Amino acid sequence: MPELPEAEVVAQQLRTHLLGAQLSECWVGRADIVREGLSTLSWYHGARLEGVERYGKSVALEFENKGELRYVVAELGMTGLLLFRDTQTKHPQHVHVRMSFTGGMNQNYAIGTLGGSDGCLCSIGAGLDRYRARRFGVDPLTVPRDEFVRLLQARRGRLKPLLMHQQVIAGIGNIYANEILFRARLHPNREVSRLRGSTIDTLYDTMQTVLHEAIACGGSSVKDFYAPDGTEGRYKRRHLVYGKEGQPCSNRCGRMIRRLQSERSSFFVPLANPTAFQGNSCRVHLRESVMKDCDCHTVSIT
Secondary structure, three states: OOOHHHHHHHHHHHHHHHOOOEEEEEEEOOHHHEEEOHHHHHHHOOOEEEEEEEEOOEEEEEEEEOOEEEEEEEEOOOOOEEEOOOOOOOOHHHEEEEEEEEOOOOOOOEEEEEEOOOOEEEEEOOOHHHHHHHHOOEOOOOOOHHHHHHHHHOOOOEHHHHHOOOOOEOOOOHHHHHHHHHHOOOOOOOEHHHOOHHHHHHHHHHHHHHHHHHHHOOOEOOOOOOOOOOOOOEHHHHOOOOOOOOOEOOOOOOOEOEEEOOOOOEEEOOOOOOOOOOOOOOOOEOOHHHHOOOOOOOOEOO
């Protein structure tokens, strides 16, 4: 379930608490969790954590040892978590890797824990750039607008699967694809090749807004996600369509949210997400009532 906003929250917390810390111990409970580089893990003992970056839905830890840089990439999958030592977990049987650190920016001893039934670690040597090029497309938070327009204009097929194609656009999953498309008034099955430039501009702006606001809210704790310190993401309180099949449209247009079953479930409101901009359609407004108990900023997209 963790997508780009959740992975960014994880990376931010790890930077705050562990940057500069030294890895003193690494325990692996299941060898198959380390998808690449298991034989190199001994190199990391005594290495210093020099950087933490997010790539798509993954978090990369940069270690330095005797002047050499290597990387551990945590691919969180559907249920993977990175948790600090004192954070309680509902499923301790799925804690498969423990990393013990000493020092760090807060000078506290901490353990980063990889949990989940389908997360994995990859130990990458100096070839991080090759790994990134193989696994990740453009980052939706940093891709320039003109590059995003060219990217979509060169593609064919349905819009929602393209947004979720990690080798094309890295980080957007089913939750945020649904929320972005609803706010942009675009049907999940809209043909990419038929999008006008102005429509792509709207999609770009909406994508940026949704992802930045989700990060500010700590992500979305829909099922299993918790930040490393155990806090839940609050952006689920702002979801307008995801998981809301059969509920009234948040715009009070009188229509009900429907679920379109394809490769992944899509949630939309007929005419609010028109397959083409024809006829009447309701406008998307994030009302104050949606923001109850959430300290994110209120915006309006029309």
